[in-house]
Amino acid sequence: MLKRHCIKIRGCHCEPKAWQSHIRNRQHIKLLVVALLLGLLFIPASAALATSVDRLSLCNLEGCPGDAVEAKITLEGTDLEERSGYWYTHYKEVEGDDDRMDITSWIAIEPEEYTIREGETKVFTIKVKIPGDAGPGLWGATSEEAGVAGHSDERRTYIIFKDAITGGNVYSGLLIPVSVKVVGKPSPLAPAIKFVKENIMVTALVVVIVVLIVVLLRRGKLRKAS
Amino acid sequence: MKKRILALAGVLVLVAVLIVPMVVLAAVNDATQTASTSKADAINIRAQDYTTAVADITFPEGAPGATVSDPSNDQPETQILGAEGTAKPVVTLVNTSAVAYTVWYNIEAFSEGVVSSENYVIIAKGGECLNADAITESATLDGSDHVCTGTITTIAATGDGGEADERDLYLKITLSALAGKTGTSTLTILGES
Numbered sequence: 001m002l003k004r005h006c007i008k009i010r011g012c013h014c015e016p017k018a019w020q021s022h023i024r025n026r027q028h029i030k031l032l033v034v035a036l037l038l039g040l041l042f043i044p045a046s047a048a049l050a051t052s053v054d055r056l057s058l059c060n061l062e063g064c065p066g067d068a069v070e071a072k073i074t075l076e077g078t079d080l081e082e083r084s085g086y087w088y089t090h091y092k093e094v095e096g097d098d099d100r101m102d103i104t105s106w107i108a109i110e111p112e113e114y115t116i117r118e119g120e121t122k123v124f125t126i127k128v129k130i131p132g133d134a135g136p137g138l139w140g141a142t143s144e145e146a147g148v149a150g151h152s153d154e155r156r157t158y159i160i161f162k163d164a165i166t167g168g169n170v171y172s173g174l175l176i177p178v179s180v181k182v183v184g185k186p187s188p189l190a191p192a193i194k195f196v197k198e199n200i201m202v203t204a205l206v207v208v209i210v211v212l213i214v215v216l217l218r219r220g221k222l223r224k225a226s
Numbered sequence: 227m228k229k230r231i232l233a234l235a236g237v238l239v240l241v242a243v244l245i246v247p248m249v250v251l252a253a254v255n256d257a258t259q260t261a262s263t264s265k266a267d268a269i270n271i272r273a274q275d276y277t278t279a280v281a282d283i284t285f286p287e288g289a290p291g292a293t294v295s296d297p298s299n300d301q302p303e304t305q306i307l308g309a310e311g312t313a314k315p316v317v318t319l320v321n322t323s324a325v326a327y328t329v330w331y332n333i334e335a336f337s338e339g340v341v342s343s344e345n346y347v348i349i350a351k352g353g354e355c356l357n358a359d360a361i362t363e364s365a366t367l368d369g370s371d372h373v374c375t376g377t378i379t380t381i382a383a384t385g386d387g388g389e390a391d392e393r394d395l396y397l398k399i400t401l402s403a404l405a406g407k408t409g410t411s412t413l414t415i416l417g418e419s
Contacts, residue, residue, distance in 0.1 A: 049267055049270060049322055050267050050268035050269060050270045050271070050322075051267070051268055052265040052266060052267040052268070052323075053265065053266050053268075054265055054266075056266050056325065056419045057419075076265060078267065079279060080279070081279065081281075090371055149325055149326075149419045150419070152328060152418055160371065160416060161268075162268075162332075162414050162416065163268075164281065164412075165279060165281035167281065168280075168281030168282050168300075169281070169282050169283065169410065169411065169412045169413065170271050170280055170281060170282060170283055170317065170412070170413050170414075170415075171332075171412055171413065171414035171415070172268040172269050172270065172271050172414070172415050172416070172417075173268050173414065173416050173417075174266065174268050174327075174416060174417050174418070174419075175330065175371070175416055175417070175418040205238050205241060208238055209238050209239065212231055212234060212238070215231065216231050216232070219231075
């Protein structure tokens with residue numbers, strides 16, 4: 001009967017041994033299907049992720065009074081859903097701060113608003129316009145160590161990005177500290193001095209050669225004159 | 227004398243000719259090193275399963291002046307106050323970055339002036355939040371960024387052995403005396419490394 005059934009269903013001529021093997025195979029397939037279904041139950045749903053950024057501080061940017069210093073910062077969308085957000089500046093006021101700590105008015109972020117999808121990257125330009133009358137030294141933080149993780153107490157000026165699933169009211173984001181080292185106006189001879197310092201041996205040889213040639217030419221002239 | 231000077235100049239030129247290629251050779255004889263850092267994710271605001279994203283938090287209707295401590299998220303899951311293992315936060319905070327963060331919050335004032343005050347508390351994953359009185363930290367409804375206060379104010383880097391990279395956030399509001407109004411606000415959780 002089993003054999004007949006086999007013939008009827010599969011349209012093949014199976015011997016009893018082959019039939020038993022066939023039954024075992026079918027049992028294995030059933031077990032495999034059950035195991036797969038059970039496995040699916042334990043696969044976690046893909047976790048939602050917030051937007052990521054490529055730098056956690058913009059500290060010790062260098063520039064002269066009147067300069068505009070630029071830095072780039074990139075956001076990457078990692079959430080399954082589109083997120084909408086914006087950038088803004090923040091000053092963390094601490095009692096006793098002097099006027100060097102709040103440099104939010106120096107900073108412009110372009111573009112300020114954004115939407116970002118999973119896998120998308122967006123580059124933003126942070127422009128820091130140093131006023132012409134800014135004195136030399138550190139601005140926006142109390143120490144050059146402010147950019148190091150955990151040095152929150154030394155930070156005062158930040159840029160912040162925050163976003164939410166488009167249409168949502170729950171935002172997340174990161175604070176990124178900003179500080180600027182204002183240096184004095186450089187001398188117009190600075191490039192020449194830098195070149196000489198970098199090529200000191202060659203420069204010294206050239207100078208000696210030139211001096212010798214001048215001496216030679218002068219001697220020649222003197223001989224001719226005499 | 228002239229010959230001597232010419233000889234010296236010749237030697238110096240020779241030395242210069244020899245030194246320049248040596249300097250160039252030294253300059254190009256650099257080894258290349260490669261290093262990389264991971265990107266930093268913002269703190270994730272998730273549902274009670276610490277996995278699903280949350281877009282909205284809604285407080286149910288209450289009588290004017292009442293305290294409402296059973297908000298729900300858009301999954302939808304409702305905040306449950308109770309002992310360890312029973313309590314369920316309105317949202318969870320998850321850090322997927324390799325750096326620890328100090329947690330900041332920012333809550334704007336509710337439109338229509340429907341809420342007079344808001345409180346929050348951040349606790350360890352799965353911890354107890356027995357009742358509304360346990361939601362102790364006072365939020366400033368001014369839309370400004372503030373460092374979180376309370377026992378827990380930080381979230382550890384991802385993969386922390388003690389599950390300190392996952393936190394529970396509980397909220398409660400006190401409604402104003404205005405009746406028949408509905409207001410909206412935004413909640414922001416920021417991280418600082």
